[in-house]
Every structure is written in C-alpha cells, then in structure tokens.
Amino acid sequence: MYLLYCDETNMEERSGDFLLYAGISIPPDTAQRLSEDIERARKRLKVAPDFHLKFNPGPPNLSHSEFIALKEEIIGKAEEHGVRLFAYVVLHDIAKNKGADEARRNGINTVLYHFDCYLNRKKNQGIVMLDRFNDKGNKIDGHTREKFSIGLLGLPYSKEKRLGNILGVHYSTIGQSQFCSLVDIVVGSLRFAINAHCRNQADHHATAGALLELLSPLFFREEQGWAASDKVSELGFSFSPKSIRNASYRGRYESLKTFLAQHGVETMQEITDRAHY
Template identity: 50%
Template structure:
C-alpha cells in the first residue's frame, strides 16, 4: 500500500504567478525505513522530539546553514527510498478562485497517482494536508473522489480511482512524511517564484535546488523526460499568447534545473 502525502502552495491569487499542488508518493515497503531515517536526521540536527519541521521557519537552535543541510538531507533520503514526486501548476490569471483551483489540483494529482499505481498493479492511500475552504466543501469533494472518481475531459462518465483505497487528512507533526511533503512542495514553490518574480540573484540557488529534487519526479524510465504525470501544466492549451509565454518560460526554467518536462503546452485559439 503506497502513500501519497499532498499539499498546496502559492494559494494566494497573484497575477502572473502559479498555484502549485503536489504529492509525494512513498512506497509502502519503504515507509518505515524512510520514517526512521528522517527521525535520525532530526536527532543528528539536534531537533527536539516535538519540534515542528517545515520548509520555513527554521526550528529553534538551527543556523540557516544547518537548516538548509537538514532539508537537503531529507530530500536525498526520499530519493534513496524510491519516493516519487507529482506536481501540478496553474497560472492564477487563468485558474481563478483559489479554492476551486486547489480542488482541480487535488483531482489531477489523485488521478495521476491512480495512473501510476495502475501501471504497477498496486494500491494506495491519499493523505491531504488539512485546510478549511469556503463552506467546508473539501469534505464532500474527498467523498466524491472515493465514491465517484474524477470527470476527465472528453469522457461521458467519471473515471473511478479504483487503485486508491482511501482519502484522508493529515497535518504537520502527525507524521515525518508531512514534513517531507511540506519541504518538497515549498522548495518547488520557492524555486518557481524565484523565476516568476525574476529574482536574479537567487536564480543559481533555485536551479541547484531543482537539480537536487529532479530525481524524485515521476518518469516512465530512469533518465527519461518528465511526463505530465510527474509535472502537469494546467491547462494544457493556453489560448492567451502572453500567458502561454509564461508557461513556456517556466517550462524552460525547470528544464535548466534538470526537470525536463515533455508536456506540449499548446496555444490553439
């Protein structure tokens, strides 16, 4: 039973920036070893047992350099334990209301997780970082994922996510995997924002971070390009030329960082 820990970032609706939704897939047969390894890394860094570990802020007592090294060690541990990263981005200019856009992100990442599991004849559980949206619609949304599935474009009937045996909530501190998910998703968000905000003095650091993360992204074969199951740009057809350029520029930046997306982002009007 594989696990998918999910979270969002860049939820604030900011022009010309990308909402990000992502999930880290943890193989069931590696989960205990990875959890133990993260526990060891925390202890080696001097973290108190009850210290919360996220991308930011640094826990008390850790220097900037020690905190950076700890986060990189955790990313490397995820790679060593055969984890995979699935990501979804949508430009806020197109995505509209953030809560709605987040639900589309959840749909996409859960469907892609289902596809990955189906290829390997495996099953899994989805654990979503707890949040409160308007009207608490997320509860019903997750019930629909379990009972109905997702409605794919150009399909008459919903597609059941038959490989996923449950949709649940998680929160930081309830598992070492929530820390891992937050570090991965927030690291990707930081790098993307360096690009989107044209923060030139941080560009090399952002590209270095992407190269560290690159092996985690789902690929059909080792060393191959990253398909849309691993990194999904939404929508796949961007009609406005200026927005289309923002997507292509981000795709090019990610390729510089070793995340060689193979998705074709069209501009059909």
C-alpha cells in the first residue's frame, strides 16, 4: 500500500506567483525505515519530540546552518527510500478568476489522478493524506468524499473517472507523522526555489538552484517501456492550464520551465497556446 502525503503553498493571490500543490508517494516496503531515519536525525540533533518540524521555522536549539543540513539530510533520505514527487502549479493571474480555493481543488484533482496513474504502473493501491485546511463554504469535506466515492468529474474525454487504485482519502496535519514533516519540507523547498525565480530574488538564486538539484531525483520520471525518459513526466510536474492563450502569462510559464531545466528538473509537458489533452 503506497502512501501519498499532500500539501499546498503560495495560496496568497499575488500576481506573478504560482500556486503550488504537491504530493509525495512513499513506497510500502521502505515507509518504516524512512520514518525511523527521520526520527533518528531529529534525536541526534536533540530536536524536541513535540516540535513540529517544517520547512520553516527551525527548531530553536539549531543554528541556521544546522537546520539547513537537517532538511538536506531528510530530503536525501526520501531519495534513498524511493519517495516520488507529484507537483501541480498554476499562475495566480489565471487562477484568480475562480479563486485560490478552486485552484487548490483542481490541484488536488490533478495530483490524485497522477498518483492513481502511478499506482497503475506499480500495480498496487494507495491511501491519500491531505494536509488539513479550511476553504470558503467548507467545500473540502464534500470534495474529498467525491474523490473517493466517484473520482474525477467533467473531464473533456469522460463525465466521470473512478480513481480505482486509491482506497481512501483522508486528512492529516503536522505532528501526526514524520511524513507530514517530510512533505512540508519538500513542498516548502520547491516553493522557495520557484519564488526566488518568479520574484527575481537574485540573492536567493544560488540556494534555489541547489534546492532544485536536491529535489530533482524525487520527481516522477517514466521508468519502463517506450515512455522511459530522463525528463520529468507530466505526472511528476504539471503546469495548469494545458493551453495558455495570453502571451504574457505564457511567457511566465516558459520562463519557469527553463529555470527548472537549468537545475536538473527538465519537464516533459509543453507550454503552448493550443488546446490538447
């Protein structure tokens, strides 16, 4: 049984920024060892058992450099134990018409669908854990029930698509699992790198590049058959929407795609103004 822990970031509607939703898949045969490795790293550095380890802020007893080293170690352990990363981004300038909550629901739909596709390849099943949040009208409870009981709705090629490999969609929150810390660190690292580029924060560019190179092995790439590639599959990194007619917005997507490729995350999805599925 694979586990998928999900988280979102960059929910503030800021022009030029990308809302990011992502999930990390943890293999059943390495989940215990990965959890134990993270716990050992915490104990070695005397991180309090009840401290909620996240991308930021760090434990009060650690220096800035010690905290960075801890996060790098944890991401390295994720790579060692076969964790895979599935990410979705959408430009706030495009998402603002329907709002960040709707964009997050679309992100959940995309990441869960891609996880289901991944499980097809693994010939296995999975459980999804969504980071707990509240949206306007508390629509998220119905949304998660829908993902389990029905699946995806209103697709261009089908009215409904059952996510048959996903056996449950649940909530989680920081402190309930070592994996909650892991997904927060991974998603926070990706957010930092993307924002450094999109906001042209020159003093953060070196760190952003180093983070992407550290994260690169986690992104899902096709491994077998005709589709095997060194490029990150669209399952691993998805740009939304699939077609971008506004040339200015499309330029932002192209710029991000180039930046990612420069640091080891060469994405397969084409940035285009043409409708395609």
